[in-house]
Amino acid sequence: MLNKYHFLVALIIAIWLTFFLILIAPFDIAELSILNRIQIMPVYGIISFFGYMILVPLENWIYKKSDKSSFYKEIFIITLFNILVLIGCYIYYKSEIVNGMYSFIKFTLEVYYPTFFILLPIIIFARWFINKKVINKNSKKITLKGDNKLDILQINNEDLVCVSSADNYVDVYYLMNGILNKKLLRTTLKNIESQFPELIKIHRSHLINPIHFMEWKNSNTISLTxxxxxxxxxxxxxxxxxxxxxxKTNDSPQIQ
Known part of the structure; x- marks a missing residue:
């Protein structure tokens, strides 16, 4: 589902950039005929499309690690996208097809970045839309309650990592802005298990949210987020x- 939204964002960026270069014809592009623009400019859109899609596996990996969007993640992804597209565009600009005369510095400062900064608000809005769409689609609020009236924790279902027993209490481990937090509630693990059957019991003292499973650390331990x-x-x-x-991977430890 996330990849579908990324594909749409990449397509929007590519189409917008292509039409902008052909119709608005900024910089020295205006010297080209409309026919030449139609022949040359779509490749810049294709470069931006693949520059964005190349980063999708990396972004999916980051999303699995934190399961949240963040300002720093957005800066990191957009910066990488910027670098990839800049390199790809300049290589194409210096190819025999375009035969551009600008140096890399002149092309970057006078051609690429003015265009990129015009495109940037569209990238930011499209990515904001993705994050909002995915969060709204996947988020489900759950409420964990202890015996005391004020003993309560409300979080998104996907933020709950695991629950561990601590005598007459339970430790609830959950993510907040990508950081693991712990909340102590006065209740039993049995009560939590009965309230949330989607949690999986892996030990008499531990329940896990299976979406946070990462790997088998060894034959007796698993890594969660x-x-x-x-x-x-x-x-x-x-x-x-x-x-x-x-x-269910082949690398999972064998049952003893």
Whole structure:
């Protein structure tokens, strides 16, 4: 689903850039005939499309790690996109097809960046739309309550990482702005398990949210998002039998 939205953003950027270069004809492009512009300019749009799509696997990996968008992530992705497209555009500009005369510095400062900064608001808006669409589609609020009236925690379902028993309390581990936090509630693990059957019991003292499974650390421990949790022998079969691709890999430890 996320890749579909990224494809649409890349397509919007490519189409907008192509029409901008052909119809507005900034800089020295105006000297070219409309026919020449139609023949030459779409390649810049194609370069921007592939420059964006190349970064999608990296962004998906970052999203799985933090499961949240952030200002710094956006800066990082847009900066990488900018660098990739700049290099690709300049290579094409100096090719025999365009045969551009500007040096790299002159092309960057006088041609590329003025165009990029005009395009930037569209990139920011499109990515904001993606994040809003994905968050609204996937987010589901859950409320964890303790025995005390003020003992309450409300978070998005995907932010809950795991719940661990601590005598008459439970430690709730959850993400906030991509950072793992812990909340102590006066209740039992059995109560949490009955309220949220989507959580998986992997140990008598631990429940996990399966969407945060990362890998088997060893035969008795799994890695979640920013957290490692022990696995009891009695629950290994249940975990490995789950219809969850990350938990059914050939690298998973064998049942003893």
């Amino acid at each position: 920013q957290k490692e949790v022990p696995v009891s022998k009695n629950y290994k079969k249940k975990i490995l039998a789950m219809y969850h691709s990350s938990l």
